[in-house]
Amino acid sequence: MTAYSQSKINRVKRGANRATYDVDQINSILDDGFLCYVGYIYDGMPITIPMAYARREDKIYIHGSTGNRMLLSILESEKTSITVMHLDGLVLARSGLHHSVNYRSVTLFGTLKKVENDADKTNVLKWIVNQMLPNQWESLRPMYQKEVDRTLVVEFTIETASAKIRNEGVIDEPEDYDLDIWAxxxxxxxxxxxxxxxxxxxxxxxxPKHILDYYQENK
Amino acid sequence: MTAYSQSKINRVKRGANRATYDVDQINSILDDGFLCYVGYIYDGMPITIPMAYARREDKIYIHGSTGNRMLLSILESEKTSITVMHLDGLVLARSGLHHSVNYRSVTLFGTLKKVENDADKTNVLKWIVNQMLPNQWESLRPMYQKEVDRTLVVEFTIETASAKIRNEGVIDEPEDYDLDIWAxxxxxxxxxxxxxxxxxxxxxxxxPKHILDYYQENK
Structure with a gap:
């Protein structure tokens, strides 16, 4: 699959020229971060929870304590959406209306299941730590069984998705380019x-080298 | 009011020691950003949309085109929640379980209404631009009436809220401090x-000075 299918749930209407459904582009945005915003519904209210994640293929993994209200709730409803956004710049136009930001965002729609097997859970937790900081897991002490037991690991399979990317300069009204306004x-x-x-x-x-490398690449 | 009331919708259960309901602390986190994550429900699915915002007193203002699906949907349901998070650090512990991040996050629960009056709408749009970059609005050309007409401005009144703040060092298992692991x-x-x-x-x-000032304060 090279692009996610479009339906009314994921089709971008506003700013459709900035939308993409390309799997590689969406994965690239996901791989540039480790914090996602997970939606859930509590008492009829949509609530957004920031969480660490890891991506492997078309799966997003999140985790929490075995009593985590949000994770239990989305597991029960078996579906949710996840949003990731990177802010890349402030777009300062000559008019208020054309102010914007440069950004890369994705919204994923998918299904959820619990990861049950201890070896699989441990592997996912390694991916989550390493998505935050590459090669970090390998420097740590192994997990205790009791730590695995008290951790709830959830696998989200991306069913469909969309991304929006703005990566360009100011776009102003034609008549505004002559104004004495910095843009x-x-x-x-x-x-x-x-x-x-x-x-x-x-x-x-x-x-350790892998931490200094992270600093050098992100400073 | 100095603190938001607690009920099951906003009471923090996991990591309650990091929670605060203090109005000033919550406002301070809100004033340190301009991008929020707004929840809405579409076809039974919770979806999170990143949006620019401004805060004034207990109100959060967001805007979009008059056809914005999310804004029209939350106006109809008359309520939603809004999340803002600032990432402040990676917490690298000696075990995977104690990895964490330093952060400041708020979740707001509230009611919504459309801002109808043109002067009020324009004023709110000024606040939104200036929340992104202070004093920016004052350097722009005035809005055209047609621009005001095609913009939907929504006022969210905070009914209750909670914040979570982690701002400290590594917390490891007592027996792990002797390990030869950098933390x-x-x-x-x-x-x-x-x-x-x-x-x-x-x-x-x-x-302009106000843009250079922003750069100097945020570089």
Missing amino acids: GIVPIKQVARYPIADKGKPENMSI | GIVPIKQVARYPIADKGKPENMSI
Whole structure:
């Protein structure tokens, strides 16, 4: 499959020229982040919960405690949607109406099931830690069985999806280009600052290469 | 009012020690951003839409085109929830389970109504532009009547809310502190890069002070 099918649930109407249903582009946006916004319904109210995630193929994995109200609720309803957005810039136009942001966002619609097998759960938790910071899991102590037991791991299968991407300059009304008003882009980026060691032993250890690499690539 | 009332809809159960219902703290988190995640229900599916916002007192203002499916839907249901989150750091523990992030997040529950009056709508649009970049509206050309007409402005009144804040170091299992594993925080920040002028006149204009100020404060 190279593109998700379009239906009324995922078809982008406003700004359709910025929409894409391309699987690779959507995966690329997902792989650039580790925080997603999961929707659920509680007492008729739509609520959005930020969560860490990992992606593998057409699956998104999230986790929480075994008593997590949101995870239990979406498992029961067997479906939800997940949104991920990266802010890339402020678009400062000559008029208020044409102010915008450059961004990459995806909305995923899919079905949910619990990951039951202990080895599978542990593997997913590794993916989630490594989606936050590559190769981090390999430096940690192994999980205890009791830690696996108290963790609820949920697999979301993407049934369909859409992305919206704005990645361009200012678009103003033709007659406004002559005004004496500054217009342009302020690029925005989420960056890492230098790692701060925990008290105790880490203060006397060198920072592991994979963490310094992350800092260098994201500073 | 100094704190929002607690009920089952907004009471934080997981990580209750990180929860606050304090109005000033919640407003401070809201004032540090301009992008929110608005929940709505479409065909029984909870969907989350990222939107620009402005806050004034206990009101959140969002806007879109007069045909915006999400805005029309939440206006009809007369209620929704809105989430805002700032990521402040990666918490790298000695075990996978204690990995976390430092963050400030709020979830607001409230009621909705359309802003009808043209002067009020224009004023709200000013607030939304200025929440993105302070003092920006004052440098723009005035809105045309047709622009006001095609914009739907929605006022969300916060009925209740909660915030969760994590702002501390690593918390590991007592027996793990002796392991030869680096632990610590990687601070994360959303920053602005140097403004890029649009083609044409802005290339020969100096960047306005309020935009340079924004860059200096956020670089």
